[in-house]
Amino acid sequence: MDKGIFINNEWSDYDLEKVKVVNPATGDLVGTVPKGGKKEAKMAIDAAHDAFPSWSNLTAYDRAAYLEKLHDLMHEHEDELAKLMTEEMGKPLKESKGEVQYAASFLKWFAEEGKRIYGRTIPSSKENKRMQVIKQPVGVVGAITPWNFPAAMITRKLGPALAAGCTFVVKPPNETPLTAVRLVELCQEAGIPKGVVNLVSGKSSEIGEELLSNPKVRKVTFTGSTEVGKLLMKQGAEQVKNMSLELGGHAPIVVLDDADIKYAAQQTVASKFRNGGQTCICGNRIYVQEKIYDEFIEEVVAVTEKLKVGNGFEDDTDIGPMINKDAYEKVEKHVQNAIKQGAKCVVGGKGQEAENGTYFYEPTVLIDVEPSMLIMNEETFGPVAPIQKVKTDEEAVKYANMTPYGLAAYVFSEHYSRGLKVVEALDYGIVGWNDGVPSAAQAPFGGMKQSGLGREGGIEGIEEYLETKYISIGLKE
Incomplete structure (x- = not known):
């Protein structure tokens, strides 16, 4: 079976056509992944939606423990992940090893940052009223990641999403999906509950459209070109979709x-x-x-x-x-x-x-x-x-x-x-x-103007996956 679709803790290729992954340095075939589409994306979203109540109700410490385990597994498999990344993306092996370490650092950072999601009490101007603010997870997150950093661009989204209590569906790039597959295998090995992390490789336009049109997806996070980012904004406008966009630079x-x-x-x-x-x-x-x-x-x-x-x-x-x-x-x-x-x-x-x-x-x-x-x-x-x-x-x-x-x-x-x-x-x-x-990992990453919306990393990174709820409490005399 060619892995590339992981839904509700199960791998399947659904007998789909395959996407070839080629080593850009040699032209050799590195592997294949299934060419999933709208149907598979919807299944993954449903799984993430069903898993959200139980995952979001875990304590921040429980969620942090899963992220810490995934962090440790990435370091245990550092050489393997780096080799795979160099095979499918071409970057020098020393840079691939550096990326694995960088990618893992986001898991460590947000495992701790999830424990610091604070609300506040606001002094009221009326004796019979109390005012509180709490933070809650956005919900199901759809992530679309680029080919140039196959590991870090996933963990920079996965870490804060899971730490905040969100569940996750990722669409990796067709050029470099194998690193994503291995990371999700490590998520499975870390014991992350079923439906919390899902992966769908394949048709970018179909998968992206489902992530943006499906009301069960409450947030979409994307790293890629400004041109594609603008298209995603248009597609998400009908539902006023919560979006984080890390786009082109110059x-x-x-x-x-x-x-x-x-x-x-x-x-x-x-x-x-x-x-x-x-x-x-x-x-x-x-x-x-x-x-x-x-x-x-x-x-x-x-x-x-x-x-x-x-x-x-x-x-x-x-x-x-x-x-x-x-x-x-x-x-x-x-x-x-x-x-x-x-x-x-x-x-x-x-x-x-x-x-x-x-x-x-x-x-x-x-x-x-x-x-x-x-x-x-x-x-x-x-x-x-x-x-x-x-x-x-x-x-x-x-x-x-x-x-x-x-x-x-x-x-x-x-x-x-x-x-x-x-x-x-x-x-x-x-x-x-x-x-x-x-x-x-501890610093905010993001741009101004047409380079995007929102920030990844730092204390700002987890806020992108949280909703702010104001509670006004009236007291009876």
Whole structure:
């Protein structure tokens, strides 16, 4: 049986057509999952709905114990999960191991955070009235997750949902569903009661439509493109569906002329080329003040030239394959457009399209980039670092904010007052100040403008899965 549909604590493929999962580094078949649709999604929702009363009535400590067990199992199976992730997604094995640890941290954090869901008593202005506020779980949660972080993007939703008392239906991406399958197997091993966690692989449009149209689903949480996020908002509008959306980014990196240039270059490369640039918060546009422009480029080039492209299972690989042909062609389009308009390629600039359907692209640095170029106006989602020269702090902020997106931004400055002014002027939900890798389970993750709604992680993360109920109590004399 090909696992990929888990409903009410039982695996079944329902004799459905299969989705092939291919290793993007080799073209080899890694596995298959059933191509579920509307029917299977409805069954999963029904199971989650039936399980909600008993799960939500457990104490926060009981729910935390299940999450703690799942956290421990993830660490016990860390090598196995990392290997599976590299096989189906392509990222270097060392990054996959880091993701498993990062993913598990959300379970640990929200296991504890669930014990701190506090209400409050409000002083009343009338002697015969008492006023209370309590927090209750939203209900059944439908989660749609992306391919680039197959484990973390599930646990970042699963952890707070379960800790809050919600039940869960997840639709994993067709490119990387196997990590999700293994995580749900570990949920089963952890003893999480039937119906609390459900998985449906397959037809994205059908499953998504059922999650958004079914009134038993009280909340939908999605990580993916802004275009799809807008479509989900439209579909959910009829029921005024509670939604959390972590959408596209176009992250700027601002390097002021008082920055530690060597450190800023190292952090810029760490941000830009992690996961082959296939992350929503990686630096996508780099603005460097003219006084340090040439020196900064020298440092970035020196670090970038040391990066190796290859199969994620090779020990010295830093950048794995592009996930598919569309991703590869977008990178190539952005690079060629920039060069045609006058940008200079000082590192990389070449891709490799193999007959076995694999796509690799060299880590690339473009200089003398102009704001009109495509790469400065669209999210590349690939290993290309475009660098533009700017004069003033104000100019850097202007260009950084010149986008409909507002997920993450980065600033490098050694001067407190100057750096803080720039940080405060940036219209982004996450800002890394002298930090190229800001994500953490205990911190809120989410964007402004068209980069989404809501936050994941931190104390804010669990609030997304709670309803606030105000109780006004009249006392008889």
